[in-house]
Amino acid sequence: MTQWDINQLFRTYHARLRHFVQKRKLAWYTADDIVQDTFLRVVATPSLPDVKYAQSYLYRTAQNLVVDHFRRERILKFVPDAEKSLEYVASDSPLPDQIVWSRQELRRLQSAINKLPASTREVFVLARLEGKTYAEIGEKLGIPPQTAFSRMVRALTLLRDQTKIDEKN
CATH class of the missing domain: 1.10.10.10 (Winged helix-like DNA-binding domain superfamily/Winged helix DNA-binding domain)
Known part of the structure; x- marks a missing residue:
């Protein structure tokens, strides 16, 4: 199992990833969240590829998170009030x-x-x-x-x- 120096990767790629994500027409705070989630995914991944693939792995993970974000946004458009969207989800509580x-x-x-x-x-x-x-x-x-x-x-x-x-x- 490969171990990456997450601190070094963060210092090297944080600004670049943020710029990459913001180019997808996202607000700065959403871009920050996605970049943070990208690094969290790396930390949580049990088996990482060789460190020479770190850059492409980070960018691919960020791109996937951007796609997931836009999918969620598209779904929320069907809910009249996005702030109250969780009220429309069925409860797991028994009747x-x-x-x-x-x-x-x-x-x-x-x-x-x-x-x-x-x-x-x-x-x-x-x-x-x-x-x-x-x-x-x-x-x-x-x-x-x-x-x-x-x-x-x-x-x-x-x-x-x-x-x-x-x-x-």
């Missing part, structure tokens, strides 16, 4: 009915887990909630890993059957 449904499902699942025989429930909790392997469960409970696996199969079968019964009611 109230989804929250209620999820809570009901969690209560049903908790009830079904509570109805499992103690030894089966213990294996289920260790495997599914604590992320333990069957070997770790066997070691912790003093049982063979195959027995832990069998109890897990039993737990899943009982939970499936219980949820089917709950769905009918």
Whole structure:
């Protein structure tokens, strides 16, 4: 992996890159942002080409960022108020009915887990909630890993059957 002296590259190419970007009819502050992002990309890139390609790499990265900027600008033209554009993006938050449904499902699942025989429930909790392997469960409970696996199969079968019964009611 090639390492570049980013400080030396910045001193050498900052002004030239800024001029290059500003020639694309961008405001000085936008050009500054793009040049800064160009150097940030270089710092964040895990594998860089040989340093002899640094100049072309920097210019290509800056050009790509300019293109990305104009694409975003073109998209924002379709939004009546660009300042409020994020209000038009759908929220990732669940809707109230989804929250209620999820809570009901969690209560049903908790009830079904509570109805499992103690030894089966213990294996289920260790495997599914604590992320333990069957070997770790066997070691912790003093049982063979195959027995832990069998109890897990039993737990899943009982939970499936219980949820089917709950769905009918």
